[in-house]
Amino acid sequence: MPSLRAAMEGRRRRVVVDGDEGITNTTNQGTSTTTATTPLLSLFRAKTESEEKVEWVRSQLIGRGAAFDTPFGRRPLVYADHTASGRSLRYVEDYILHHVLPFYGNTHTEDSYVGSRTTRTVRRAESYIKKCLGAGDNDALLFCGSGATAAIKRLQEVMGVAASPGPLRERAAALLRPEERWVVFVGPYEHHSNLLSWRRSLADVVEIGEDGDGLLDLAALRQALRDPRYADRPMIGSFSACSNVTGIITDTRAVARLLHQHGAFACFDFAASGPYVEIDMRSDQTDGYDAVFLSPHKFVGGAAGTPGILAVTRALYRISSQPPTTCGGGTVLYANGASESHTVYHSAVEAREDAGTPPIVGKVRAALAFWVKHRAGLSPAAAIREWGYADAAMAWLMENPRVVVLGNVKARRLPIFSFLVFPGSDGGDDWVNGVDGVNGGGSRRRLPLHGRFVARLMNDLFGIQARGGCACAGPYGHRLLGVGDELSLRIRDAILKGYHGVKPGWTRVSFAYYLSSEELRYILAAVDIVAAHGHRFLPLYAFDWRTGDWRFRHDANLNRHHLMAHHLGGGGGGATTSSSEYSDDFDDAGGGEVHTARSDDVSAEKFEGYLETARRIARSLPEPEMNDRLVNVPEGVDPDIVLFRL
Numbered sequence: 001m002p003s004l005r006a007a008m009e010g011r012r013r014r015v016v017v018d019g020d021e022g023i024t025n026t027t028n029q030g031t032s033t034t035t036a037t038t039p040l041l042s043l044f045r046a047k048t049e050s051e052e053k054v055e056w057v058r059s060q061l062i063g064r065g066a067a068f069d070t071p072f073g074r075r076p077l078v079y080a081d082h083t084a085s086g087r088s089l090r091y092v093e094d095y096i097l098h099h100v101l102p103f104y105g106n107t108h109t110e111d112s113y114v115g116s117r118t119t120r121t122v123r124r125a126e127s128y129i130k131k132c133l134g135a136g137d138n139d140a141l142l143f144c145g146s147g148a149t150a151a152i153k154r155l156q157e158v159m160g161v162a163a164s165p166g167p168l169r170e171r172a173a174a175l176l177r178p179e180e181r182w183v184v185f186v187g188p189y190e191h192h193s194n195l196l197s198w199r200r201s202l203a204d205v206v207e208i209g210e211d212g213d214g215l216l217d218l219a220a221l222r223q224a225l226r227d228p229r230y231a232d233r234p235m236i237g238s239f240s241a242c243s244n245v246t247g248i249i250t251d252t253r254a255v256a257r258l259l260h261q262h263g264a265f266a267c268f269d270f271a272a273s274g275p276y277v278e279i280d281m282r283s284d285q286t287d288g289y290d291a292v293f294l295s296p297h298k299f300v301g302g303a304a305g306t307p308g309i310l311a312v313t314r315a316l317y318r319i320s321s322q323p324p325t326t327c328g329g330g331t332v333l334y335a336n337g338a339s340e341s342h343t344v345y346h347s348a349v350e351a352r353e354d355a356g357t358p359p360i361v362g363k364v365r366a367a368l369a370f371w372v373k374h375r376a377g378l379s380p381a382a383a384i385r386e387w388g389y390a391d392a393a394m395a396w397l398m399e400n401p402r403v404v405v406l407g408n409v410k411a412r413r414l415p416i417f418s419f420l421v422f423p424g425s426d427g428g429d430d431w432v433n434g435v436d437g438v439n440g441g442g443s444r445r446r447l448p449l450h451g452r453f454v455a456r457l458m459n460d461l462f463g464i465q466a467r468g469g470c471a472c473a474g475p476y477g478h479r480l481l482g483v484g485d486e487l488s489l490r491i492r493d494a495i496l497k498g499y500h501g502v503k504p505g506w507t508r509v510s511f512a513y514y515l516s517s518e519e520l521r522y523i524l525a526a527v528d529i530v531a532a533h534g535h536r537f538l539p540l541y542a543f544d545w546r547t548g549d550w551r552f553r554h555d556a557n558l559n560r561h562h563l564m565a566h567h568l569g570g571g572g573g574g575a576t577t578s579s580s581e582y583s584d585d586f587d588d589a590g591g592g593e594v595h596t597a598r599s600d601d602v603s604a605e606k607f608e609g610y611l612e613t614a615r616r617i618a619r620s621l622p623e624p625e626m627n628d629r630l631v632n633v634p635e636g637v638d639p640d641i642v643l644f645r646l
Contacts, residue, residue, distance in 0.1 A: 049379075050376070050379035050380045050381035050382065051381040053375055053376035053379050053381065053382075054376055054379065054381045054382055054385065054513060054514060056376065057089070057300060057372060057376045057377075057513075057514045058514045058516070060089040060090045060091045060092075060301075061087050061088075061089060061090075061300075061514065062087065062088040062089060062090055062093065063077060063079070063087060063088070064600075064601070065600060065601075065602075067463070068463065070459065070460040070461070070463065071460050071540075071552040071556075072460055072461055072613070072614075072617065073613070075460075075461075075462060075463030075610065076463045076602045076606070076610075077463055077465065078462065078463050078464045078465065078519055078522060078523065078602075079465045079515075080458075080464050080465055080466050080509040080510060080511065080515075080523050081465045081466060081467050081508075081509075081510065082275075082298070082510045082511065082512040082515075083244050083247075083272055083298070083416050083467075083471075083508065083510040084298070084467055084510075085297050085298055085303050086275060086297065086298050086299050086300045086301065086302055086303045086369075086512075087300050087301075087303055087514075088301065088303045088304055089300060089301040089372065091301070091368075091372075092301040092302075092365060092368045092369065092372070095364075095368060096361060096364060096365060096368075100118075100121065100360075100361060100364050101361070103117045103118065104118060104360070104361075105117070105118045106118070106357055106360075107119045107122055107330070107357070107358060107360065108329060108330045118360060121360075121364060122358065122360055122363050122364070124367075125363045125364045125366070125367035126141055126350070126363060126367075128367045128370065128371070129141060129309065129363075129366060129367050129370050130311070132279075132370045132373075132374055133279050133280075133281055133292065133309075133311050134279065134280035134281040134282050135281045135283070135311045136281070136282075136283065136284065138283065138284065138313060138314050138315075139281060139283055139311055139312065139313050139314065140311070140312055140313075140314055140317065140349035140350055140353070141309065141310075141311050141350060142154055142158075142309070142310040142311075142312065142349075142350065142353045142354070143307040143308070143309060143310075143354070143358065143359060143362070143363060143366075144307060144308040144309070144310055145307060145308050146297065146306075146307060146308060147271065147295035147297060147298075147308040148191075148193060148194075148269055148270075148271035148293040148294060148295040148308050148309075149193040149197075149308065150307075150308040151293040151294065151295075151308040151309055151310035152193050152194055152197055152238070152269070152293050152310075153197055154308075154310050154325065154353070155267065155291055155293070155310055155312060155316065156197065156198070156201050156203075157319075157325040158312070158316065158317050158318065158319055158325060158349075158353070159182065159236075159316055159317075159318050160202075160318045160319055160322075161182050161201045161202040161203045162201060162202075162325075163200060163201055163202050165200070169200065169202070172202060173202050176202060178233065179232050179233055180234075181202065181203065181204060181233060181234075182201075182202070182203035182204070182233070182234045182235070182236060183203065183204050183206060183230045183233050183234070183235045183236070184198050184201075184203040184204070184205050184206070184235075184236050184237070184238055185206045185207075185208055185221060185224060185225070185235070185236070185237040185238070185239075185259075185264070186198060186205060186206070186207055186208065186237075186238055186239065187207075187208055187216045187239040187240055187250065188207070188208065188209050188210040188216060188217075188476060188479070189210075189240055189243040189245060189246065189248065189473060189476040190238075190239075190240050190269070190473070190475075190476070191240065191244055191269065191271065191272075191471075191472050191473055192472045192473065192474065193269070193271075193472070194238055194239075194240060194269045194293070195207075195475065198238065203236075206224050206230075208220050208221045208224060210479070213408050213410075213411060214246075214248065214407055214408035214411060215248065215250075215408070215411060216239065216250055216251075216255065218254065218255070218258060221237070221255070221258060221259075222258060222262075225258070225259070225262035225264060226262065235259075235262070235263065235264035235265070236259075236264055236265040236266075236267060236290075236316075237255065237259045237264055237265065237266055237267060238267045238268075238269070238291075239252070239255055239267070239268055239269070240268070240269045240272070241268045241269060241270045241272070241273050241274075241277075242270070242272040242273035242277075242413075242414055242416075243272065243407070243413075243416070243473070243476070244271065244272040244416065244471055244472070244473060245406065245407070245416070245418045245471045245473050245476055245477065245480070245506075245508070246406055246407030246408075246411075246413060246416065246417075246418060246480075247272075247390070247407075247413035247414040247415060247416030247417065247510070248407055248408060248411045248412070248413045249273065249277075249411075249412050249413060249414065250268075252266075252268050252289070253287040254287075255268075256268075256286070256287045256288060256289060257286050257287045260286050260287075260288075261286075265290040265291070265313075265315075265316060266288070266289055266290050266291075267289065267290055267291035267292070267293070267312075268289055268291070268292050268293070269292075269293045270292050270293060270294050271293060271294060271295040271298060272298070272414070272416065273414055274292075274294045274295070274298065274299070275298050275299040275300065275302075275369075275373060275377065275512075276373075276377060276382075276386055276414060276512070276513070277414075278378055279292060279294075281311060283313045289311075290312065290313045290315070290316060291310065291311065291312040291313065291316060292309075292310075292311045293308070293309070293310060294308065294309040294310075294311075295308055295309075296308075296309060296365075296366040296369050296370075299366075299369035299370070299372070299373055299377075300369065300372060300373075300377070300512065300514060301365070301368055301369040301372045302365060302366055302368075302369030304365075305359075305361065305362050305365060306359075306362045306363075306365050306366040306369065307359045307362045307363065307366065309366065314349060317349050320347070320349075323343070323345060324345060324346075324352040324353055324355065325353060326353075326355040326356070327345075327355060328355030328356040329355065329356050329357070330351065330354055330355060330356065330358075331345055331346055331351065331352050331353075331354070331355045332344070332345055332346070333345065333346060376513075376514075377513060381513075382513035382514075383513075385513040385514075385515075386414065386415060386511075386512075386513045389415040389511045389513075389515070389520055390413055390414060390415040390511075392520070393415055393417060393509075393511065393520065393524060394409060394413075394417070396524045397417060397419060397524070397527065400527070400528055400531055402421060402422050402423065402424070402531035402532065403419050403420070403421060403422075403527065403528075403531050404419060404420045404422065404448070405417055405418070405419050406418045406419060406420070406480045406481075406506060407480065414510075415510060415511040415512075416508065416510040417508065417509055417510070418471065418480075418506045418507065418508040419506060419507055419508075419509075419527075420448035420449075420451070420506055420507075421448055421449045421454050421507065421527075421530060421531045421534060422446055422447075422448050422449075422531075423449060423531070423532075423534060423535035423645065424446065424535075447642075447643065447644055447645040448643075448644055448645065449530075449534050449535060449538075449644060449645055450468070450505075450543070450548075450550070450644040450645070451468035451469060451505035451506040451507045451644070452468030452469060452505065452507075452548055452549070452550060453468070453534070453538070453541065453543070453550045453644075454466070454468060454507040454530055454534060455467055455468035455507050456468070456541070456550045457530050457534055457537055458507070458526055458527075458530060460552065461526070461529070461530075461610075461613075461614045461617070462522070462523075462526040462610055462611075462614065463610070464509075464522075464523055464526055466507055466508060466509045467507070467508045467509075468505055468506070468507050468508075469503070469505045469506075469548075470503060470504065470505045470506075471505075471506075471508055477504060477505065477506070478504070480506075481504050481506075481643070483504055483643075487641060490638060490640075490641045491503065491504070491641050494636070494637050494638065494641060497636050497637075498546050499545045499546060499634065499636060499637050500545075500546060500547055500548050501543060501544060501545040501546065501547065501548035501549075502545070502637060502641055502642060502643075503548065504643050509523060509527070511523075516601055518601065518602070518603075518604045518607060519601075519602075519607075521604075521607070522602075522607040522610075522611070525607075525611050526611065526614070529611060529614050529615060529618065532618070533614075533615070533618030533619075533621075535624055535645065536618050536621035536622070536623065536624065537618070537621065538624065538645075538646065539553075539556075539621075539624075540552060540553055540556045540621075541553060543632075543646065545633075545634050545637065632646055633646075
């Protein structure tokens, strides 16, 4: 694999020796002189210990060794969608099974054993998470819904800027005096959750763009903060700490300092990067965070049933004199039937904002996920892997002229990659200037494969779990793809007619520190194969213009059997010919029955077998003409708005 060994070794030197990414050297403070030997031995010991922690995480993965049926045979489940959600761990689930569920009871009581024990367990979980986030006595920890989306909405509620849907929002906004209306600054690569909900709030939203390097434009933010129109108005910045599309990292400390210097609160969405970076709120400091949003389901060990987390300074809790955002059990000290005004609510923010039966098991699971993160995820070995994987994957993808990586390819990023695949020898050279200038006649500059089609091929040919679409970051995606306002409105018109498949998008893969190097090689090699041959598979799939789904054509079964019998020979470790693998019973998602046959890793030889199988299938398919003519476009869809190849 090009650059992998060099990238890993380079990262090891920078992370461990130079103290990069917040991991400092081991120092010898007890002697007046130092030699290279003692620190070097210490580094090797530390590396061994942290590597063992990473391997322990890997050994605990639920689904390790799972396989499933695809149209091309049984494939190992190789997960490359860590930015969307993490993986479950046996250790975490066993702990819940043996130490939580047998003694489970509802909280809000100390009168029974299960109630008292569960209450104490939940409080310990809350306290531990708060400690992990660097939150202090002046900060509150709130659990909200199922992810960062609910956490952001809760912040808006406790600030008093959440608005009812419909015309009531406009009426409420009209009643606010200018000095009462918040100004919220958001960044260029926000998730929909951190953009659209603010647009629908009672705050005025100011969107800060990118600088010449594709990063948050700090100069523009500084200028906006000094705008006389916002003088004497409450201000808050709500920025993504890391793009879930490109993995580009925001300098949150610099942004926080800038916001605080101008009297604004600093809030950050850590949904994408939270599982992998240290978060230290220290909200009393100039470069501290006043609020952070998290999705523990994205943490390894946190998948399946963890609530969203909002850690927020109490200074942003603006409804202390009002009822809590949700009135219910556990929030009330006293209520009677005489008058609502007689109701007394808890004064403690955490108690006020934890109405009803809390997500008890979810809180415990979230705390355990934080424990795994701080035990293994922040270790030197994890840092070496993450940054090494980011460097190696970027080098690999950039060597392929048929692959265009979105975003600034030189910016500091986590190993999150969104890309376009351009079939043919010319690759995507013509794409860099954008796509807004289209011409008539159903042709344009060279088009990429549909992002979801690429993800589907990754699934069916290799078992790789990638993601296609816009990653819930539509405005950022428009800029990345060069889709201007005029073209955007034409696409919108088609979507309003029910043709959702025309939405622009890409394919995304993401890598976690517990991914093996063999899996990384396999995923990147699979991208290469799809880039070289993916267009040959288009006739085997049907595209649903209304949903954007790609489905294997059932009438392609005979062709598939022919390919297997005459071109694969059943060898290579990739394709076998059992009837279950080639039945017509695999579901519409392309999966079929899931089989867990191993608890160990797939060997490099097996992976190479699957890759060779895909190559043989591809070579068996005819090479289509590379004229990018748009065919099979529904009558209600303008061919000039179709930004992918069919």
